[in-house]
Amino acid sequence: MxxxxxxxxxxxxxxxxxxxxxxxxxxxxxxxxxxxxxxxxxxxxxxADGGDGTLAAAVAAGFQLVPVTATGPTGEPVHTAYARRRASADRGAPPDRGGPLDRGAPLDRGASPDRGASPDRGASPEGGVGGDAARGGSSGRGDVAVVELADVSGLVRLPGGRPAPMSATSYGTGELIAAAIDAGCSKVILGIGGSASTDGGAGLVHALTRTESLDLPALRQRLRGVEIVVACDVDNPLTGPKGAAAVYGPQKGATPEQVADLDAALTRWADLVARETGRDLRDAPGAGAAGGVGFAALALLDADLRPGIELVLELxxxxxxxxxxxxxxxxxxxxxxxxxxxxxxxxxxxxxxxxxxxxxxxxxxxxxxxxxxxxxxxxxxxxxxxxxxxxxxxxxxxxxxxxxxxxxxxxxxxxxxxxxxxxxxxxxxxxxxxxxxxxxxxxxxxxxxxxxxxxxxxxxxxx
Missing domain, CATH: 3.40.50.10350 (Glycerate kinase; domain 1)
Known part of the structure; x- marks a missing residue:
């Protein structure tokens, strides 16, 4: 029997x-x-729930890692990656599931909290933004990319683990998104847990347009035909007593005085975005996620915010x-x-x-x-x-x-x-x-x- x-x-x-x-x-x-x-x-x-570990989950699901050298939270280059699944790839889960990622060695350099900008944005030999390696060797409109903010702009990337609440930037996350779009990806899934910055997502936006001002025409051109989906598990507004600076600033090393300064900077950023776009989303649920990256995603990237674990389980x-x-x-x-x-x-x-x-x-x-x-x-x-x-x-x-x-x-x-x-x-x-x-x-x-x-x-x- x-x-x-x-x-x-x-x-x-x-x-x-x-x-x-x-x-x-x-x-x-x-x-x-x-x-x-x-x-x-x-x-x-x-x-993963959309924070660190999201890339590893994507690789385990059959996505391919695409190495990129991008700007870390304090301005120094870091070796990171996004995960890519080609439109023609088999959607089934592979038998060989991925392990932990090698995060490389972060360095240290200053950045501006208001602009999220740092000098020398050129592509690296590994294929930084716009480089051949970042493009994955070919263009494939319809491909899906997974970007993990924590792996490029996160607390784990702070040199020596030293907090930088006033200077940390989300610029590198924008560089990763730009690299994925340049490679032909028309859908980007962005996990935003574990952020080191409180820049309102300004750095991310400036990286996408490669400018140090809010250039809406350039941003719209860059994002034409691209869907952005954000894994977000918090409902904080951008500013105020429950905002990004007040709630999460202390976790990133900000003193009470620095929290007040950061909240004021976020208010100025929200005012600018409201004037330029004609809509004010600073109080939208999730706007305060990842130091305000949620706000930039909603107000400027026209992103859809969804629960992180829900997105990962789909992946x-x-x-x-x-x-x-x-x-x-x-x-x-x-x-x-x-x-x-x-x-x-x-x-x-x-x-x-x-x-x-x-x-x-x-x-x-x-x-x-x-x-x-x-x-x-x-x-x-x-x-x-x-x-x-x-x-x-x-x-x-x-x-x-x-x-x-x-x-x-x-x-x-x-x-x-x-x-x-x-x-x-x-x-x-x-x-x-x-x-x-x-x-x-x-x-x-x-x-x-x-x-x-x-x-x-x-x-x-x-x-």
């Missing part, structure tokens, strides 16, 4: 910031699950990958209140809830809770803060099958209670701190602990 197929598990976790990339989280969970269920098919799908073909899955494992470094508002975990759980559940079989059905305390599992279901009625899954204890595919979450630390997890569509959460109370060890050695979490999940949900 032929053996029944093993369970199919989809692992789609965001990064554990500062410790593991999305791909590394998936690899560790995969290893743990396979120790308990070697017959399992584990599908790893790197994801990686997540709904198709869910077909036949018995369990989805998602996660991020910390499960907290932000998790409930548009972050990766909530978006993935929502997608899994919409998917048709796989018919139960004795080979691998998400089952009832196993034996907590065995093989390194901590002592109780309460420890992992499961949702009411969890540990189980469709058909457990005689209950009818629930709609969708069960979702569990892995994390470094979990600050959500059972009701909050349930509201987010998560059956149970498994934290590294459940296994190792020493947070510093969790940070230093997350992968072995995450492998044990994978074993724990397999015992409880893949019986």
């Amino acid at each position: 032929p053996s029944l197929p093993g369970p199919r598990v989809v692992v789609a976790s965001d990064k554990f910031k500062g410790t593991l990339t999305s791909a590394e989280v998936a690899a560790a969970v995969d290893a743990g699950v396979r120790r308990v269920r070697p017959d399992a098919t584990v599908v790893a799908i790197p994801v 990686v073909g997540f709904d198709e990958q869910l077909a036949g899955a018995d369990l989805v494992i998602t996660g991020e470094g910390a499960l907290d209140e932000q998790t409930l508002h548009g972050k990766a975990v909530a978006g993935i759980a929502a997608a899994a809830a919409r998917a048709p559940a796989r018919a139960p079989s004795s080979a691998g059905v998400p089952g009832s809770a196993g034996a907590p305390g065995s093989a390194g599992a901590p002592g109780s279901a309460e420890t992992r803060r499961s949702a009411p009625g969890s540990g189980g899954a469709p058909g457990a204890s005689g209950s009818p099958a629930a709609p969708g595919i069960p979702v569990v979450a892995v994390c470094g630390v979990n600050r959500l209670d059972r009701e909050q997890l349930r509201a987010a569509g998560v059956v149970a959460a498994y934290a590294l701190t459940d296994l190792e109370p020493d947070v510093q060890r969790c940070i230093a050695e997350p992968a072995p602990l995450l492998e044990r979490v994978g074993e724990w999940i397999a015992r409880e949900h893949l019986r």
